[in-house]
Amino acid sequence: MYNEHMAKHVIDMSESEATRDFASLLARVREGAEVVIKNGARPVAVVRPAEPLVRLLSESLRLARERGSAATPDESFAKDVAAAIESHREPLKPPAWD
16 A cells, blocks of 8 residues: 655645646656645645555665665575565466456
């Protein structure tokens, strides 16, 4: 479930700003921002990513290095991932609307 804590940041924007540069608004949403569109001080709409942000392991490791973390997968990391996958081999039962 998505909530405001998942957004990278929240941006307040007036209705006129949103309509003047909608492409920029959508670009910010794609990057993970939540945009609150206001009429004066009153919020009238919230635009946020349709799906929660999913980060690849490679991106997580890159971000960790950029932030100065020394965390690295050890030799048994691949085995641990394979074991986790193997322990959840239930058949996929998608919803009827899929």
